[in-house]
Amino acid sequence: QVQLVESGGGLVQAGGSLRLSCAASGRAASTDARGWFRQAPGKEREFVAAISWSSGSTYYTDSVKGRFTISRDNAKNTVYLQMNSLEPEDTAVYYCAAPSSYFDLTDASHYDYWGQGTQVTVSS
Numbered sequence: 001q002v003q004l005v006e007s008g009g010g011l012v013q014a015g016g017s018l019r020l021s022c023a024a025s026g027r028a029a030s031t032d033a034r035g036w037f038r039q040a041p042g043k044e045r046e047f048v049a050a051i052s053w054s055s056g057s058t059y060y061t062d063s064v065k066g067r068f069t070i071s072r073d074n075a076k077n078t079v080y081l082q083m084n085s086l087e088p089e090d091t092a093v094y095y096c097a098a099p100s101s102y103f104d105l106t107d108a109s110h111y112d113y114w115g116q117g118t119q120v121t122v123s124s
Helices: 026-030
Strands: 004-007 010-013 018-024 033-039 046-052 057-060 068-073 078-083 092-099 111-114 118-123
Touching: 004 092, 018 026, 018 033, 018 092, 018 118, 033 068, 033 078, 046 068, 046 078, 057 068
Parallel strands: 010 118
Antiparallel strands: 004 018, 018 078, 033 046, 033 092, 046 057, 068 078, 092 111, 092 118
16 A cells, blocks of 8 residues: 655756655555655665644754755645755655654654655756
8 A cells, every 4th residue: 555655856956956745645644744864875864854734843954954845735645845956965865754653753763654765866
């Protein structure tokens, strides 16, 4: 049963923009938050951004603050990650995830549902 599906990745030049989408279905769609994580080759998966609609809060890792924006379309049960001023260091597979615990939305261990990932490549 498909739960989370990401789209919108691709190849972009440094300074460019991309918008990632995450569509939810099934039990993942009933959660009250969503997170984006990324994993670059040879590196561990890292937190990028999260949004909680129960608290109305958003969270970002320091390296993307001011460049990335996470948002939600309630009607479509879709979360977006608008990425501007992209840098080569942003190159990674980006994953959307839905949590089972809302204690710390920056911690990947609190997420039960994961998408298949979408590749983002930023050329210099």
